[in-house]
Amino acid sequence: MTHSSPPTSAPKEILPSPLAAISLKLVGAITILAALIDFLTLLLPPQFGNRAWQLATTTQLVDRGIVPLVGIALLFTGYWIDSSLGRVPRRVSLALDARFWTCLLSCLLGLMFLFTTVLHPNNVRIQSREALSQVASEATEATSELEQRLSADLNARRTQIAALLENEEQLQAAIASGELDEAQLAQIERFRNNPEELNNFLNSQVGEAQNQLQTRIGEQQKEAEARLKAEALKATVRVTLSSLLLTFGYTFIGWQGLRRLLAMVN
Template structure:
């Protein structure tokens, strides 16, 4: 029984090298194009643009790293089977440009950590200021509403207190306490009674506003902390990966060039 002959390595290796180099080049070029589109048009004074851009750059940073790795592996396969032509200078070696790009991207992702943390800080400050403004506006609206309601209630109660039937119906229906009758001939006491009820309602609502404000501020800080930690750690890992590939590759190529 005869077995099928295995494919010669001289055929398989060039095909693998071509596939790796093409895949790597496409990944690198598509990533660089994607980064270019993300940066156009630039809006450096907009904190939200900074935050969104740095986040997307970091989230997509693994693509060029994989592309550079594939390209270098493809070039190594070519070199291992003796298909790499003799190059006259280092700048004509595609491996040099791949390692140089990796080194550059390593520096970029190191700087992105600082840019993103600063954008997170500014965005958090803006969000906290907005929460404070909204809480202040809510308190002001509350004060105006209670003041208008106090005037209206004073007028309505004055009319009810002067009408025995309406007063009895309001007390029986639970709309007014029984001791409201003591204010029939005491306008100042009625005003104090209404003001006391308004102050109690205001205090209760202000407490609720304060609770919501604290919760909103806590949520803003938590989201800022999560974004800062996640993007910073990923960007640091990418910076380390690009730098290792780039600097070690350049060092290796320089040593080969000197020994040649």
């Protein structure tokens, strides 16, 4: 007696939920609109003649540029789910299809980020050059102030020593009060016997102090210039590469989407 095996039922195909499609399209649309509002807020009020505003705005646009791209991806994923469920009607007019406007927006955003790719490095270069010029100007001013201060100090010390040399009572009072030690007293005696030695001594003291301070100013200037160049390089590389990636992503999605939509209509 033969036993017939029960018929095996074919596994059911798991279809995506219509709710998932609606949710993805809704979240995608909200993400895109919120990002556009954010972009508009960054651009208002416009200050196109202000280079600092241009740099700050382009940097923030690039930093937030991925948000609309995610929204577009979510929106098209929702349409793909609808298509797999057979719920996407064939439209005669592209003007009534949200996908057309989304692709067009994607192309426009691609052009915008292509513009920032060119604009931002140029602005960084100009701002860096201005900052380096300001550092050099500040170093020159500091050197000038140093020379004036040292010159005033030289004159004050020359006047003080000359007063001691000319006034014996003041010299004895300084010795009695302990203001002058034996080495300083010996120097004063040499200065009294040879006034030219006083000038040489003061000039050497001032020259040594001037060299030390100028060296310090030069080191600070080099450190500031190196820091500015490093910051400019990092800002240029980061924003430019991000802009290029965003340009490619938006342009590719927009162009491919428009091409497919036009093929569907035709």
